[in-house]
Amino acid sequence: MPGSSVTIRNVDKYYDDFHVLKNIDLEIKENEFFSILGPSGCGKTTLLRIIAGFEDVDSGDVLLDGKSILQLPPNKRPVNTIFQNYALFPHLTVYENIAFPLRLKKFSEKEIEEKVGWLLNLVRLEEHAKKKPSQLSGGQKQRVSLARALANEPKVLLLDEPVSALDAKLRQELLIELDNLHDKVGITFVYVTHDQSEAISVSDHVAVMNNGVIVQYGTPYEIYESPANSFVATFIGESNLMKGEVTEVLSESYVKVEFPTLGEIICYRDKPVKEKDWVLVTLRPEKIRITHSKPNISDYSTTNIVHGVVDETIYMGYQTKYFVRTDEGYILKVYKQHVSYLLDEKIIQWKDEVFLYWNPDDSYIVEVEED
């Protein structure tokens, strides 16, 4: 089953006076796993419902393979939705739920049996075929709804926070299963979520939304490593977000920035800045290395080093989170991954004096303040 490309063109949507979607432009390629990521109320679900046909647009267009689908009612669109609360038909068995769209299309009993059997196998629910939805767990219910939607052979599958109602472990499992399912059926998946880890772990491309606009579009890697602004930097993953003044432009890619509570740091930039500009810099906690002794580094001009005292430690098993107070008083988050915790030369503890160092590439300028 080949999937379709989806084009959102200049879509605006109002609920009364509330401008939910502001001139949304989006290109979703055929057969890709695409995520729309944003906090609740950012308009992502509305956008999904517009593609499904449950909501109208106030202006703009939605195209499937280059053809507008706005005039089509939901039951005529080659698009199916997976709902957060599963939306299974309570009066029908698992088998009959999956057979539902096939019966509407008047498939023969033999075809139905064949197809439902294949789908039950695909979502590993063969032995539950005769159960009613109320007898299933959350994860099983969602797999039934996936099978039911796929029975309709959609060109695009829309997933509205499909794993949010599940507990953390199950969420991971179903996510991996979704990824496998996407590989097997090969149609376009549009996945809406507020959970950044879900979005970046399975998607080919991600659109980050906030307040009805798309603030960044890119691969998960681009969005994590070069966030478009401070919102993206803090919404996706964890980050030390710091504000400082540019003191010296070193080269095309590097500038020196003076932070009031951190001292002078070499930062990476991919946008024009000049001396005396105020900039926002993000630094991921896991990119910072932490040691007791001053690191033995050959070239100090290409490494940032600060000195501080451990203010707080949170042991997480697979890693430890340190909150380090620098000499000037700034608190930096530092996450140390444990490769072999007990073999590490000496465990860093609360109140220890430490050195923090990182590559200038990792202190990334996200925003330049307008004067």
Add this chain to the structure above:
Amino acid sequence: MKSSKLLKSFESYGYVYLFWLIVFFLIPVLAILTYSFLTRDFQGGVRLQFSLKGYRDILNTTYLTVFLRTVFISLISSTLSIFVAIPVAYYIAYSRFKNFLLLLVIIPFWTNSLIRIYAWIFILGNNGLINQTLLRLGIIESYIKFMYNNFAVVLVLLYTYLPFAILPLYSSIERLEKQIFEAALDLGCTKRQVFFKVLLPNIKQGIISAFVFVFIPAIGTYAVPELVGGKSSRLIGNEIARQLTTAKNWPAAAAISSVLLVITIVAVLIFMYGGEKRETR
């Protein structure tokens, strides 16, 4: 330990209720059954002597007609009430103001039902609201006879017992996730198919309850045909009253009541069993 103690105290409440039912429901019903097999006393009341005359008195075409009319009118009223109640219940279940709307459904119960039935006379009567309005507007030239016929009885029964249909339907619709209707549309249903393939099968139990809740009071109704019905719309309730008061034939009154009881029980069993059977398929 604590919870079982709590359960015990609930159990004792159960006994109170059981006692209540025995004294004020079971014993009177048994008394009526007994009366139907006793001999008529012409001053009213009965003499303690076995007789089947009560049943013989009502075994004629007049009573058969009244019985059939009662069942027919009750069936019509309950069916109509379901047609009206489904859209109302659906609207309330997914409305933002559902508590307020439910209150509106229940408010009529705060007024005496006789007064509410009487009010219909002012609406339907020859000098009533509808006739006066139509006459003034020149749409009709003489009165339309809305009152004192089976139409008025069905209409007022429908009005009186509609809440009994709305409430069970509301509770069965409210349990459904609204998303299942969107899912049905999404999977290719037309709006018609959403109604017949998704909504109706999911509220079957509610429909059965609503039907029974309207049918039972309707089949025993007395005040409605008495106030708005005509000579040709007398129902079983009126016959019982007549036998008990003017005719002073208590065994016959008890016999009608007993037959009515049997009809009701059979009807309810049919509805319930019919629903159960379809459920397991």
